[in-house]
Amino acid sequence: MATGRTHRPATRSRGIPEATVARLPLYLRALTALSERSVPTVSSEELAAAAGVNSAKLRKDFSYLGSYGTRGVGYDVEYLVYQISRELGLTQDWPVVIVGIGNLGAALANYGGFASRGFRVAALIDADPAMAGKPVAGIPVQHTDELEKIIQDNGVSIGVIATPAGAAQQVCDRLVAAGVTSILNFAPTVLSVPDGVDVRKVDLSIELQILAFHEQRKAGEEAGAGTAQQAAAARSDAADQGPDGDVPAVMPA
Amino acid sequence: MATGRTHRPATRSRGIPEATVARLPLYLRALTALSERSVPTVSSEELAAAAGVNSAKLRKDFSYLGSYGTRGVGYDVEYLVYQISRELGLTQDWPVVIVGIGNLGAALANYGGFASRGFRVAALIDADPAMAGKPVAGIPVQHTDELEKIIQDNGVSIGVIATPAGAAQQVCDRLVAAGVTSILNFAPTVLSVPDGVDVRKVDLSIELQILAFHEQRKAGEEAGAGTAQQAAAARSDAADQGPDGDVPAVMPA
DNA sequence: ATGTCTTTGTGAACGCGTGCACAAAGATGG
DNA sequence: CCATCTTTGTGCACGCGTTCACAAAGACAT
The missing domain is CATH 1.10.10.10 (Winged helix-like DNA-binding domain superfamily/Winged helix DNA-binding domain)
Structure with missing residues (x-):
């Protein structure tokens, strides 16, 4: 998950x-x-x-x-x-702000699943002044300076963070200070928030790593038991090491 | 999560x-x-x-x-x-394919977190013939017809599905049939797969709904106990109903 | 060498979530 | 009205995950 x-x-x-x-x-x-x-x-x-x-x-x-x-x-x-x-709680309207309108933020803004169930994109916010006013998914992007005002004027209690990791905590703090009490975080960082604020995170990289773990385990089992070679054979360069084999210390950054 | x-x-x-x-x-x-x-x-x-x-x-x-x-x-x-x-399993290289190069698929292709930990985008695949050949994140999009060949030639065992919900199961079946054994699903559908295949799903809509549930509960508690009005007061139009109150049946589609 | 201090590694208890299996409830037909 | 059949709602047991609390292990100073 x-x-x-x-x-x-x-x-x-x-x-x-x-x-x-x-x-x-x-x-x-x-x-x-x-x-x-x-x-x-x-x-x-x-x-x-x-x-x-x-x-x-x-x-x-x-x-x-x-x-x-x-x-x-x-x-x-x-x-x-x-x-x-x-x-x-879907019988009421939930205004949502998206902070960080990069590739991901723009994709989220365009995502249909938002509007369909009572969630309404109240504003798009980005720190880049060049983005300000530019429409994304039909909604003009506003500058971070306006964040507090936007939250308050629209009664926003749910915020979506799609900024780079470095900016996430800072944005989070400002959202919370302005009254947001639920945060959906797409940035690969652990956010710390005061009591009473809910944070849920979506992290592509973590999901892939979990899949890789199981994938490696499957490959190991296949190699161990003599069965089901077809998947292992199809893989070309996969460095066929045992699951426990000590391998040269080549680490990804 | x-x-x-x-x-x-x-x-x-x-x-x-x-x-x-x-x-x-x-x-x-x-x-x-x-x-x-x-x-x-x-x-x-x-x-x-x-x-x-x-x-x-x-x-x-x-x-x-x-x-x-x-x-x-x-x-x-x-x-x-x-x-x-x-x-x-991050000491080895994991080639990944992304199927469905819409807003989300493109954002994923551009996402830096992919490459950083041994995951390599081996191919982008889309059903739209007009997309074929067009480069996204520096990688030319290939047509769905090539799916099986791409999987096998690159020894891909991890697939990412970013198609509309309607196409997801079909794409999933083809991926699995071609040898993929781990799937990361962004489409809002329940995928059924044979034993031995891992599926993890990322669903924005579900996350928001869970947040809404807790948000509603918080609002109800605030109204119940006489404390902490500031958040409730800031909210403008939020239809101030109790958490259990019977409300007119207005349902989102 | 010995004592003290820090920090790990884990035994044990507890609570949540899951799934089985069945009794209770109601629909349906004669 | 009674019998039968379907399907819900739940009591119960089991297993995983979390947390506490502490003994064992090692570093470091004297």
């Missing part, structure tokens, strides 16, 4: 476990798809399959929200969509 | 817990920074602070790798950088 929770150790928020909260958006997506196909009801088994989870887990997750199902029938799709939306 | 593990239920890979693997890149980043500042050794306490984790957790994590510390002194930075790099 490309995400990590910081702070809020594992406090059940009003009885709903954190792990369940993280799955609600998944259920909601599957349910929305069913709703668009005008499917009236769905069983836990079907919905679980669509969301890629265990059906018992799904039922237990829903049980935290209340008893919204009908035994022998399943769940009412529309009703469940509404209940989950409400639980996640 | 914008990531979720699919498959591989919780199998310790050669004794190293999954949770530990997910933190190793964090430690590595902190250690690399220390290394650049020529710091020779570091204590578990200092390093833990830099990585944003508990020091006991860090020590236990390192204990899975072996006994690399010196009691009374701490850990040798250079040695630890090397050991973790090796454990994560």
